[in-house]
Amino acid sequence: MLGAGCGRSEDGPARPGTAEASEPAFVPVPTPAAPRAPSRSTAAARSPARWMTARLTRGVTLRSRPGGRVLARLSRRTEFGSPRVLGVVSRRGGWLRVVSSELDNDSRGWMRAAHADLGATAWSVHIDRSARRLVLRRAGRRVKALPVAVGRPGTPTPLGRYATTDELLTRRPGSxxxxxxxxxxGHQTKLVEGWPGGDRLAIHATPQTDSIGRAASLGCLRAHAADVRRLMRRLPLGAPVFVTA
Structure with a gap:
């Protein structure tokens, strides 16, 4: 299920629900909900000091515009069992414009605000692809910078704004x-032919620590285990992740 860059090209990732093992390959980590959003304004959804999130309270429909055509239908939980929390880009009346893994990287969907608990986080992640560096920010201020492996030539890490959807522990030795x-x-749009895994992007640890700081993956961001754990302690689901050139 997880993505194109989340392992070595010769290793297909373990997928939840396969017969390879009786227990799931990934276990979601309980994450605290983001504090309630302080404002109903559209500006609050875009503030660099406060990023709005939407934790679904029921299944929802994403639409091309408020009341427009259906783009996707979402359940309250992700495919990995986490509560579904979406990053909010803007708000218009009783509608939210959100980032979702069910849409293309550059697409956004509209959902009714009444079908979610709104929160706000000061945390955000900023990845400089050319510098191979991830910066964690709080209220716009730099808190921590760390090296990451990015997509190699031919499978570069896609640029754009994404959101965290799940925080997972692996269950299988040697993952x-x-x-x-x-x-x-986000999704990797330049899949390697014959790749057995999915196309979802992720920030993850790796046994190939010598690849960190290089353009070495199939699209995902590899980091040292201690750094990934540090990010997981701080980032709520729905927090924004920006990848720039």
Whole structure:
């Protein structure tokens, strides 16, 4: 299920629900809900000091515009069992414009605000692809910078704004994801032919620590296990992740 860059190209990732093992490959980590949003305004959803999130309270329909055509239908939980929390880009009346893994990287969907508990987080992640560096920010201020492996030539990490969707622990020894994974809403659009895994992007640990700081993956961001754990302690689900050139 997890993505195109989340392992070595010769290793297909373990997938939840396969017959390979009786227990799931990934276990979601309980994450605290983001504090309630302080404002109903559209500006609050875009503030660099406060990023709005929407934790679904029921299944929802994403639409092309308020009341428009259906783009996707979402359940209250992700495919990995986490509460479904979406990053909110803007708000218009009783509608939210959100980031979702069910949509293309550059697409956004509209959902009714009444079908979610709104929260707000000061935390955000900013990845500089050319510098191979991830910066964790709180209220716009730099808190921590750490090296990451990014997509190699031919399978570069896609640029854009994403959101965290799941924080997972791995269950299988020798996993190409290392100890843990922060799944993102984005997708790798340049899949390697014959790749047996999915297309979802993630920030994850790796047994190939010598690849960190290089353009070495199939699209995901590899980091040291201690750094991924640090991010997981701080980032709520729905927190924004920006990848720039």
């Amino acid at each position: 190409p994801y290392g100890c843990c994974i922060i799944a993102l809403s």
